[in-house]
Amino acid sequence: MSVGVAVTTADVVGFVERYAAVVAEHRQRLTKLDAAIGDGDHGENLDRGFRATVPKLAEVADGTPADVLKTVATTLIAKVGGAAGPLYGTAFLRAGSAVAGRVELDETAVVAALDAALEGLKARGKADVGDKTMIDAWTPAVAAAHAALDGGKDLPAILAGAAAAAETGRDETIPLVARKGRASYLGERSAGHVDPGATSSALLFGALRCEDKG
Amino acid sequence: MSVGVAVTTADVVGFVERYAAVVAEHRQRLTKLDAAIGDGDHGENLDRGFRATVPKLAEVADGTPADVLKTVATTLIAKVGGAAGPLYGTAFLRAGSAVAGRVELDETAVVAALDAALEGLKARGKADVGDKTMIDAWTPAVAAAHAALDGGKDLPAILAGAAAAAETGRDETIPLVARKGRASYLGERSAGHVDPGATSSALLFGALRCEDKG
């Protein structure tokens, strides 16, 4: 296992702010993707949630990474609604619980947090790989993170691997016929479109990768 | 006074059939004119009325001209609705009453019938010349018929004069600001449009002129 630089509360805040900016930037794109096979609000939903989240980060700047993650979680749960709100909210909540009490996070802790987030997503959404949801981006991303950790990679490499796998996973949702979420109402007609939640998840891993301290 | 050829029941039936055909032909045009300053149904209304009228004419083919006029009146009143239904209906009713009992109509009787029709229109609609309604076609038409009768003209000439005057009267509605009917809701915006009822009235006098036995 490589000895990386530990992730601090400020790093987590920075990641959340970065992702918030990415969501704002991609708001219309995400909404358009959702209009094609859902109800056209995914970008709007996430952006509403993260716009509400960012101002609250100052309150927890002196706390632990888990405090930040929990604040993100409760704000998303309270402000987003729809499917993505409680799903992303649960992911952040579980990630926070997984690293509760720690002041800094090493590689193992980061991967454990990602692991817990994915488990939370699956439990909440009752979806699995191949259902054409955000799970299809998260699952390979978390697997890649595990593999990198097991292979002794440092944090930047772990997160870079996760981000690349998330993008691949996102793209692989294109041919799928949706079985969960609104896109499932389309049946066969859902094939040929990328899943909006998988797209926002790939952006999340992208924002995470830039958490580059190496 | 010239000695013209008298108007028979068959002539009146012929006129009504001719006008019905003209209305059918101009249905869309009348409706478009009404859409501009009214509610876009004038052609539709009249056509519905005359389509219902024509099949009933056979029932009165053995009766007097007044019987035909009364049948037209009651059918228009029952089938047309709107402003034009009771107005044209009243015109035909009064025309019929004016020549009740007569088997054939001479020039004087025809002009008396037109006179009565116009009086009926005015009584029913409480409108007068210059209000931008069918009255603006009827008033000069009936005046022209009177003048021709007084000048000793025969029936074709009387009706030709009436038809020409009706067209002039129709055109003179264009600059007027409506004071009666739906067009009055437009106020100044009604100016610059020809009145649909004056247009259908000019067509009526046109159909009447072809009642040419000379």
Next chain:
Amino acid sequence: MKKLINDPSDVVAEALRGMEAAHGDLIRVNHDPAYIVRADAPVAGKVAIVSGGGSGHEPMHGGFVGRGMLDAACPGAVFTSPTPDQMQAATTAVDGGAGVLHIVKNYTGDVVNFEMAAELAEAEGASVRQVVIDDDVAVKDSLYTAGRRGVGATVLAEKICGGAAERGDDLDGVVALCERVNANARSMGMALTSCTVPHAGEPTFTLGEDEMEIGIGIHGEPGRERMPLEPADRIVARLLDPIMEDMPLGDGDEALLFVNGMGGTPLIELYIAYRRAAELLGERGVRVTRSLVGPWMTALEMAGASVTVLKLDAELTELWDAPVVTPALRRGA
């Protein structure tokens, strides 16, 4: 034209079949001539109230037939007044011996056809009175014109007069009340889009993506002026200001506020407009004590709204609150 219809010329007749099938407990439908009467008509000894007008304004008037509101409604072709034979037959069918009130919206066609019907019905012994509703301040009124159109106040007059007839008021009383409602009510409407009359097949008018029509009627007739689209609060002020200018209503008065949808405007938007209209009335010291919000008097699928304000007194309020049991408006039974 995208409509859930079969042949355009069957629209009214088929809709009447649907009303008959859906509301057989409350109404009966006569098909030729077409009219709708309350199931228990005629009600002996009660003043009967008849209204009617062109179709396309649903639920007005057929949806307002029933105990506490109309005894009969006569539906014309879409946006075309019904004919005297319908009105006469309806009048006869509901006449309970205490006289019949015709509530007529002020359009030449409606007025003239109802006049002819009244003449015919009176010739057969009925006692008929006509009250013409003309509450639309968008239209300039004068001695020499056709006068204001009848719009939102019609719904309120039908409800209030229906309550009065039900409690046993005589014909003079119901007529006087109807005139009082009309005198104390003002309306103004606007459109965001046109409507398409089924047999016409094309929109009655066209508005640009950024335009609206202020002072519109309920038949797609053009309004007072066409102008750039504005936020809802500004539009509401444009509707309410001319109402208030024309109306004897001020500090301490009570009013009913009626925000009506033209058909294509969702209820959520009508509530936004209601909110602002209530605020503006409140700022003038008017107490809004009763409300009506929804697509009660429509112009097919036209998007837009109208605002009606009725000055209330104790009696009007009591009659507004009285039970009513119709397909569209129901309360107290």
Next chain:
Amino acid sequence: MKKLINDPSDVVAEALRGMEAAHGDLIRVNHDPAYIVRADAPVAGKVAIVSGGGSGHEPMHGGFVGRGMLDAACPGAVFTSPTPDQMQAATTAVDGGAGVLHIVKNYTGDVVNFEMAAELAEAEGASVRQVVIDDDVAVKDSLYTAGRRGVGATVLAEKICGGAAERGDDLDGVVALCERVNANARSMGMALTSCTVPHAGEPTFTLGEDEMEIGIGIHGEPGRERMPLEPADRIVARLLDPIMEDMPLGDGDEALLFVNGMGGTPLIELYIAYRRAAELLGERGVRVTRSLVGPWMTALEMAGASVTVLKLDAELTELWDAPVVTPALRRGA
């Protein structure tokens, strides 16, 4: 986008102000978090019924809050499920000690948010049960999918369960009844035009002048198939056939027929559709004994309609007829 709104992001909040102003006699509105409760909530000893979902479906659900129907409704952003904090606060506000039923339309967002809210409310001592409505036969159901959407049956379940709670049924009883309504109801919808979500600013989908979308949901989600526009009678058959195929309903059975407008379709067209649906049910020997026609569960200004059939028994009929006093649906008081 032509709407009677101010800032798109204020649509729901401003509409709630309007509802509050218009219906203060029946409901109270809490603004942060947003929920609507009946004016006399909580009703001690009565099972409380809470529903909610995205806004844009008005009058559902807020218009159904009041005696005999919902105790509370939670409005989300337009077409977006509300959040657990709203649901939890509403649940607490109406809990009268006899338990709370959450009636939830089957959309992932609604189900998951209500689940979280129930967990939160139960942690505070409330007894909460969830019934998920999934009546939309346009969606193929299977163990592996999100399952059918909840549509028209929701309105019927809210009314019927509201009646049961009002007469004193316990939580188990109300839950069982809600499941019975859901099991005995099927729906299918179609659209002639799209709707425009205010913050999106553009139509969610586009249909050609001669096209319609069959099997549409109430959020502008695409439907089962897109096809050329047809006459109303043919469309009604396309909606009713899959309902009847999926439903235990036949000769001699009694049913409630609900023809719902999607927002932009005028009532006159809904009656045309109702007429045909009633005829088709009649041909199969089904007796339509109760009806509901109108824009009760809408998708903003979308033009279109849905048909819902509920198989009735004596108890469901009695509860359907029970008094209800809400802003939108009112009867018997």
